[in-house]
Amino acid sequence: MTLRYDVDAVVLDIEGTTSATGFVVDVLYPYSRSRFAALLTERADDPAVSRAIAQVRELTDTPDADAVQIEKSLNAWLDEDRKATPLKTLQGIIWSEGFARGDLVSHFYDDVVPALRAWHTAGLRLYVYSSGSVAAQRAWFTSSPEGDLLPLVSGLYDTENAGPKQEPESYRRIAAATGTEPSRLLFLSDRPGELDAAVAAGWHAVGVRRPGEPYFEQGVGDHAQAGAFDEIGITSSRSTT
Ligand SMILES: CSCCC(=O)C(=O)COP(=O)(O)O
Numbered sequence: 001m002t003l004r005y006d007v008d009a010v011v012l013d014i015e016g017t018t019s020a021t022g023f024v025v026d027v028l029y030p031y032s033r034s035r036f037a038a039l040l041t042e043r044a045d046d047p048a049v050s051r052a053i054a055q056v057r058e059l060t061d062t063p064d065a066d067a068v069q070i071e072k073s074l075n076a077w078l079d080e081d082r083k084a085t086p087l088k089t090l091q092g093i094i095w096s097e098g099f100a101r102g103d104l105v106s107h108f109y110d111d112v113v114p115a116l117r118a119w120h121t122a123g124l125r126l127y128v129y130s131s132g133s134v135a136a137q138r139a140w141f142t143s144s145p146e147g148d149l150l151p152l153v154s155g156l157y158d159t160e161n162a163g164p165k166q167e168p169e170s171y172r173r174i175a176a177a178t179g180t181e182p183s184r185l186l187f188l189s190d191r192p193g194e195l196d197a198a199v200a201a202g203w204h205a206v207g208v209r210r211p212g213e214p215y216f217e218q219g220v221g222d223h224a225q226a227g228a229f230d231e232i233g234i235t236s237s238r239s240t241t
């Protein structure tokens with residue numbers, strides 16, 4: 001069955017929705033884990049690194065934590081897949097450099113890129129809202145197996161510039177930043193708490209349930225659901241293209 005929406009913009013979650021959690025956990029996480037120590041010791045004066053270090057100290061209530069202790073906290077968050085903002089900032093720095101060097105190529109499920117191209121061609125604006133940092137998102141879309149997909153995307157949002165993904169206020173912030181009425185926005189995500197927050201902000205939302213993903217068994221509650229993007233038909237009756 002195809003779900004049908006008439007909206008102006010689609011906002012995409014990455015992990016579990018456009019892309020496999022397994023790829024993130026098995027490829028990207030080890031890549032960052034093995035590089036935290038060097039980043040924390042050799043580049044602690046970089047403004048983004050030093051801000052993330054301060055945020056780790058605050059979140060762990062350890063104002064004097066040294067690089068070894070900070071690294072331990074980062075690795076513990078990695079082990080539990082906790083989407084802590086400073087972890088995501090530091091991963092974003094490491095990954096974007098890895099993508100730029102050609103060490104990494106991102107992953108998209110087979111149904112995703114054709115759908116993104118079709119929606120873009122139909123005049124829809126596409127945005128990303130992920131716990132992964134904006135730097136990581138940019139690299140992810142730039143270095144895809146199908147080449148540079150970044151031109152398809154009109155804006156990138158993360159927990160720094162929009163706020164936590166399970167809070168309706170974050171979705172209100174994104175709607176305002178994109179200049180789009182909430183009722184003209186469609187959010188695609190694998191996590192029920194994120195879908196709840198988007199709907200509470202007046203958005204449409206579809207739960208993407210892919211076999212093998214962490215939330216597949218649990219389901220997406222009462223939200224509309226799709227197993228792949230080709231089950232979602234989107235038009236934009238207000239589009240001028
Ligand atoms: C390019 S972001 C890499 C994935 C990641 O680290 C992450 O936290 C994604 O979380 P999401 O909110 O997209 O489920």
Ligand SMILES: [Mg+2]
Binds near residue numbers: 013014016
């Ligand atoms: Mg997700």
